[in-house]
Amino acid sequence: MNKLTAFFLLLLRLAIGWHFAAEGYHKLKGYWEGPTETVVGKSKPFSSAGYFREGTGPLAKYIRKEIGDPDDEALRLLTPEPAESPNTPLHARTPSLLAQEWADYVRRFGAYYGFDDEQRKKAEEVLMKVEDAAVRWLTSREITDKNFQAQTQEGRLPAPVRLEQYKQKLEELAEPKYSHLEPIGSDAESARLHNIKAEVVRLRVGLLNDLDEYTQDLRKELEKIPTPEQKKAVQDKGPPPQPAKENEKQKWIDLATMYGLTILGACLILGLFTRLSCLLAAGFLLMTYLCMPPFPWLPSAPNNEGYYLFINKNVIEMLALLALATTASGRWLGLDALIHWMFFGSRRPAP
Amino acid sequence: MALDITPEQRAIGKANFNRTADGLTRRGFMKSLVASGAAVAVATPAAYYGYKSIEGKPVKAVLIGCGDEGGVLVGEHNPNYLEFVAVCDIRPSNMQRIFNGEPVGLRKGLKKVYGNRANNIKKLDSYDAFTDELRKNKDIEAVVIALPLCMHAKAAIDAMKIGKDRGKPIHVLTEKLMAWNIQQCKQMIRTAKECSSILSVGHQRHYSMLYAHAVEVVNAGVLGDIRHIRALWHRNFTWPFDPKTAKDAMVPDVPQPKFRDGWFPPITRTDYDALHDKTDMLKKYGFDNIEQLIRWRLYQATGGGLMAELGSHQLDACSIFLGHVHPLAVSGVGVRSFFGPGRNDRDIDDHVFATYEFPGKNHAKDKNDVVIVTYSSISTNAFENYGECIMGDRGTLIVEKEESVMLFPENEPGKVKTPPRGTEVSVRAKGKDEPVLESGSTWGGPAASVTGTAVGPAGRISRGYTEEMEDFAYCVRLWDPKLGYAKDPDGKYKQRLTRCHGEIALVDAIVALTANYAMHTHQRVEFKPAWFDADSPDVPPSDQKAKVEVA
Numbered sequence: 001m002n003k004l005t006a007f008f009l010l011l012l013r014l015a016i017g018w019h020f021a022a023e024g025y026h027k028l029k030g031y032w033e034g035p036t037e038t039v040v041g042k043s044k045p046f047s048s049a050g051y052f053r054e055g056t057g058p059l060a061k062y063i064r065k066e067i068g069d070p071d072d073e074a075l076r077l078l079t080p081e082p083a084e085s086p087n088t089p090l091h092a093r094t095p096s097l098l099a100q101e102w103a104d105y106v107r108r109f110g111a112y113y114g115f116d117d118e119q120r121k122k123a124e125e126v127l128m129k130v131e132d133a134a135v136r137w138l139t140s141r142e143i144t145d146k147n148f149q150a151q152t153q154e155g156r157l158p159a160p161v162r163l164e165q166y167k168q169k170l171e172e173l174a175e176p177k178y179s180h181l182e183p184i185g186s187d188a189e190s191a192r193l194h195n196i197k198a199e200v201v202r203l204r205v206g207l208l209n210d211l212d213e214y215t216q217d218l219r220k221e222l223e224k225i226p227t228p229e230q231k232k233a234v235q236d237k238g239p240p241p242q243p244a245k246e247n248e249k250q251k252w253i254d255l256a257t258m259y260g261l262t263i264l265g266a267c268l269i270l271g272l273f274t275r276l277s278c279l280l281a282a283g284f285l286l287m288t289y290l291c292m293p294p295f296p297w298l299p300s301a302p303n304n305e306g307y308y309l310f311i312n313k314n315v316i317e318m319l320a321l322l323a324l325a326t327t328a329s330g331r332w333l334g335l336d337a338l339i340h341w342m343f344f345g346s347r348r349p350a351p
Numbered sequence: 352m353a354l355d356i357t358p359e360q361r362a363i364g365k366a367n368f369n370r371t372a373d374g375l376t377r378r379g380f381m382k383s384l385v386a387s388g389a390a391v392a393v394a395t396p397a398a399y400y401g402y403k404s405i406e407g408k409p410v411k412a413v414l415i416g417c418g419d420e421g422g423v424l425v426g427e428h429n430p431n432y433l434e435f436v437a438v439c440d441i442r443p444s445n446m447q448r449i450f451n452g453e454p455v456g457l458r459k460g461l462k463k464v465y466g467n468r469a470n471n472i473k474k475l476d477s478y479d480a481f482t483d484e485l486r487k488n489k490d491i492e493a494v495v496i497a498l499p500l501c502m503h504a505k506a507a508i509d510a511m512k513i514g515k516d517r518g519k520p521i522h523v524l525t526e527k528l529m530a531w532n533i534q535q536c537k538q539m540i541r542t543a544k545e546c547s548s549i550l551s552v553g554h555q556r557h558y559s560m561l562y563a564h565a566v567e568v569v570n571a572g573v574l575g576d577i578r579h580i581r582a583l584w585h586r587n588f589t590w591p592f593d594p595k596t597a598k599d600a601m602v603p604d605v606p607q608p609k610f611r612d613g614w615f616p617p618i619t620r621t622d623y624d625a626l627h628d629k630t631d632m633l634k635k636y637g638f639d640n641i642e643q644l645i646r647w648r649l650y651q652a653t654g655g656g657l658m659a660e661l662g663s664h665q666l667d668a669c670s671i672f673l674g675h676v677h678p679l680a681v682s683g684v685g686v687r688s689f690f691g692p693g694r695n696d697r698d699i700d701d702h703v704f705a706t707y708e709f710p711g712k713n714h715a716k717d718k719n720d721v722v723i724v725t726y727s728s729i730s731t732n733a734f735e736n737y738g739e740c741i742m743g744d745r746g747t748l749i750v751e752k753e754e755s756v757m758l759f760p761e762n763e764p765g766k767v768k769t770p771p772r773g774t775e776v777s778v779r780a781k782g783k784d785e786p787v788l789e790s791g792s793t794w795g796g797p798a799a800s801v802t803g804t805a806v807g808p809a810g811r812i813s814r815g816y817t818e819e820m821e822d823f824a825y826c827v828r829l830w831d832p833k834l835g836y837a838k839d840p841d842g843k844y845k846q847r848l849t850r851c852h853g854e855i856a857l858v859d860a861i862v863a864l865t866a867n868y869a870m871h872t873h874q875r876v877e878f879k880p881a882w883f884d885a886d887s888p889d890v891p892p893s894d895q896k897a898k899v900e901v902a
Contacts, residue, residue, distance in 0.1 A: 032467060033466040033468050034467040035463075035466055036464060036465060036466040037459055037464065038428075038430055038459075038464050039426075039427055039428070039429050039817045040429050040431065228598075228599060228600060232599075235447075
């Protein structure tokens with residue numbers, strides 16, 4: 001290998017290391033800082049949830065099964081239970097997942113402030129009232145004041161109509177209607193799917209945002225229950241529980257991503273366990289590739305700055321890492337040289 | 352403001368203003384906007400006011416005073432420019448509120464703005480802790496003061512002097528009004544020069560894009576000659592107070608509010624327990640007792656009344672509309688006719704009416720050329736929105752609630768078919784450099800949203816707090832302490848100062864406090880030029896001995 005080749009291979013390792021470390025550290029910083037809201041804008045700590053939620057590739061589908069499919073979840077939050085009889089009270093028809101989440105929130109809230117029996121009863125009443133209101137919104141086909149005040153076009157439609165539209169779009173996404181177009185050219189299908197997917201997301205986010213208004217109502221009503229003494233007592237206890245519960249698996253994936261990127265990046269820069277780091281980093285890139293691959297029959301990823309067909313930049317970076325893994329670049333320049341020297345003495349570095 | 356404007360007329364007025372500002376820019380009448388190299392609709396406040404991003408190296412600051420105004424400053428500051436590393440307040444409830452913020456409104460709280468980083472912000476619970484921190488922590492570059500008025504001068508001067516002693520200046524941004532009397536204002540300016548510190552005062556209208564555009568339109572002369580400005584800020588504090596709205600248990604031993612009144616908040620257990628027996632300490636800082644500390648705006652000895660709290664902002668705007676001129680004289684009436692013992696008692700007036708005489712454009716030649724500015728602030732009726740109404744002989748410009756501007760032409764006999772408030776206008780050039788309003792023309796197409804430039808990322812209209820703090824931080828970053836306040840041969844300061852530095856804010860203080868004096872003594876007071884000169888020892892007769900001694 002000539003010296004120039006080695007020089008550029010080293011440079012390549014440092015560049016990829018920097019890319020990983022910078023990305024990882026940026027995410028970690030946001031995680032340590034927590035959510036912020038300034039005049040410039042809001043920021044939230046990194047979460048891979050959106051990536052997997054919107055990912056179109058085979059791996060994203062698998063992970064969605066593990067951490068929960070957003071459409072599946074949305075339907076369980078938005079589909080009211082059937083009325084057993086005409087006298088079934090509205091709150092008894094609360095969508096299954098919603099009922100479960102809200103009941104859990106009310107329980108955590110009560111435990112946080114140390115509610116007594118009477119307060120717990122009051123909280124139950126509040127819950128029932130908000131459930132009634134939410135189910136009324138989810139089932140009523142009449143146009144109400146809420147529809148007139150809505151900011152968005154679809155917000156002006158009654159919720160059941162929007163829910164039907166959403167379900168219909170989901171079906172279209174699951175069974176491509178125009179699959180016969182494939183012989184003509186798969187690009188046609190890809191563009192159409194991209195649009196349907198955007199529609200699905202828009203409808204889902206719209207409905208969930210409106211549903212969230214009821215969750216916020218519940219929060220506001222619950223916050224009226226604790227006495228000033230109870231509020232004072234929890235001052236040092238950390239923030240009150242939030243309606244949305246953390247997804248443990250999701251949290252684990254996020255932490256692994258943030259620390260993994262930073263550590264792998266640092267190892268590549270320092271030339272420490274270089275071959276292993278190259279392989280792990282390549283593995284990570286393969287994962288991202290399989291979550292959102294640029295296959296022509298899949299909707300293209302949002303925010304793509306170029307046009308990709310089968311090969312995207314992640315693949316290229318992955319191949320570069322694999323190539324680096326075949327060299328002893330950490331022993332040319334890096335801590336691996338030190339380790340090698342400690343265990344094997346000053347033998348010439350392998351090519 | 353104007354009492355009988357219909358929503359349709361309001362919309363027409365706003366569109367008129369936008370179209371006129373846009374037209375003036377295109378035709379080159381609004382020089383500064385053109386010079387900034389940006390189209391009106393895309394000019395950012397930073398480009399307009401000529402400061403740049405200092406991202407990555409924010410100015411480290413301490414906030415002293417965490418009450419209502421401190422809360423707004425925390426909510427509105429951009430941490431990329433100004434980063435609070437410590438906050439100081441002796442009221443435990445304020446300390447809690449500055450971190451937790453309020454669920455709605457501008458007071459977001461440090462926890463929301465900084466996330467987990469808020470845990471690193473130091474809590475200083477006394478004035479001595481504040482000065483100690485300034486001495487010890489050399490990283491601190493600036494102090495933001497949102498204390499009661501009587502404390503402004505002491506805190507500002509102490510901070511600047513500590514900066515000088517430790518060999519690295521401490522710059523000061525203090526809330527308005529600048530100080531409790533004019534002597535203190537002049538002392539602050541002198542100290543800033545001696546210590547080579549930047550001294551800036553938070554009259555945020557100097558950084559409001561809305562006002563900037565309104566001033567450009569007025570300056571272009573489309574309103575014709577201005578003879579009268581009516582400014583007002585009316586509020587209604589006569590509704591009964593509901594004890595349930597108190598955030599904490601109320602103390603029975605002190606007078607509690609009878610009416611809903613933001614300036615007469617309830618005194619709660621937390622603050623009372625922490626402070627009621629520390630009278631000696633409170634007296635040192637100018638407060639007779641805990642009531643005076645918490646309701647400082649209501650006492651002559653600690654605040655400056657309605658003229659200082661509300662009027663100073665609006666008269667500041669009026670003097671800018673009239674070309675940065677000083678008033679000639681002021682007279683007025685002030686009464687305390689609603690509040691009294693057992694009824695949210697106070698010693699400031701609850702209704703003030705001041706009449707200012709400002710020099711007109713040709714006042715140098717013609718002494719009769721005078722613009723009358725009337726100002727009123729009352730506490731028993733809130734029918735009219737607060738704002739300023741500028742009346743020229745060719746048009747009227749109304750600025751309302753710091754968030755909208757409307758422009759209406761005067762009716763020219765025989766020319767306009769619709770009444771003036773229903774008239775759409777734009778601007779046309781008459782001759783070489785004289786723009787005039789033209790009715791019914793739509794050459795400009797739909798009105799560009801000039802006022803939209805003041806709309807921030809969240810779709811809100813910035814009242815100027817953010818820009819005021821950003822520019823302050825930018826000036827701090829550029830500042831060379833060795834050069835200090837050196838001047839060019841043409842009399843201008845060599846270094847960049849904020850738009851409302853000490854000498855500008857001095858004028859606002861004189862204008863507000865002299866009105867108080869005129870009202871209290873029932874006389875017409877003429878302003879003397881020497882009062883406005885920071886280097887002259889002359890001060891208005893309103894100046895009394897301050898309770899808080901300044902070093």
